[in-house]
Amino acid sequence: MPARRHLWIFIVAGAGVLVLALLVFLALRPLAAGPGAEDALPQPTWASPAAAPVSAAAPTAPGVAGLVDADWLAQTASSTGIPARxxxxxxxxxxxxxxxxxxxxxxxxxxxxxxxxxxxxxxxxGSEIGPDGTATPGIYGIALDGSSTDHIPDSDAGAVDGDAEYDRAVGPMQLIPQTWRNWHVDANADGAEDPQNIDDATLASANYLCRASGDMAAESGWHSGIAAYNSDPAYAVTIAEAGSRYRSQAQ
Structure with a gap:
């Protein structure tokens, strides 16, 4: 009996040690590696330039949208998921x-x-970009009343953003009235300058970015331009990730 008792105690103790070792291993594994750590990729710090779009042999439509080759546009829209217009x-x-x-x-x-x-x-x-590039219904941001945003009192008597108390960002590129006033442009050649039009808004944004950065093809210039557009560091991370993803998908 004593021998059997000692054997039983030894078996139980040994099993306990194995269980304890397994628990320690499982507890320390995430600290050492983390789930999928061997497959993790470094996050982009900026969006380096993608290859230039292919130019159309002849304009396919008025304004900037007509400058792009139709085959390149269709293929890149498909590979990136960006709406073609x-x-x-x-x-x-x-x-x-x-x-x-x-x-x-x-x-x-x-x-x-x-x-x-x-x-x-x-x-x-629920807005949509029409064939002429205009967002319908128009896109308006929240009032910049300082509660969760910068405090920007009305600067346009509501003419651009429909708000006579505070400014609001407008259109597909979310330009505030002051920025639109400085960089407004007719990029779709329809005779009107409209921040709700994605051609007009994108060219206005480009003019602003180029003025703020000097060189968007360099990492330091890119960060200067993006910070001028939105100074929140998290915003730069979002743009870096999306821009890098589109570059990769378009290859």
Whole structure:
């Protein structure tokens, strides 16, 4: 009996040690590696330029959207998931700026990332981008009353944003009235300047970014431009991730 008792105690003790070792291993494994750590990729710190869009042999439509080759547009819209009409604005503006201001180096994938972050390419709140590039219904941000945003009192008597008390960001690229006043432009050649039009809004945004950055093709210049657009560090992370994803998907 004593021998059997000692054997039983030894077996129980040994099993306890194994269970304890297993628990320690499971507890320490996430600290050492983390789930899927071996497959983790470093997060992008900025959105380096994607390859330039292919220019149309002849304009396919008035304004910047007509500058883009139809086959490139269809293929890239399919591979990135960006709506073709929005992508035509981003790519057309990039082609336009490459001629007008080549030193800026602003790429379509950064413009697309901003359009994604600001309005999901003009689809926020059920809006749609029409064939002429205009968002319907119009897209309006929250009042910039200082409660959870910068405090920006009305600057346009509500003419652009419909709010005579506080400014609101408007359109697919979410430009505040002051920015639109400084950079307004007719990019779709319809004779009107409209921040709700994705061509007009994207070219206005590009003009602003190029002025703020100097060189959007360099990491430091890219960060200067994005910080001028929105100074929240989390915003730069969002743009870097989306812009890098679009560059990769378009390859």
């Amino acid at each position: 929005a992508l035509a604005a981003y790519a057309g503006v990039a082609l336009s700026k490459a001629v007008e201001m080549p030193a800026c180096g602003l790429a379509w994938n950064t413009l697309a990332a901003i359009g994604f972050a600001e309005s999901r390419h003009g689809t926020h709140g």
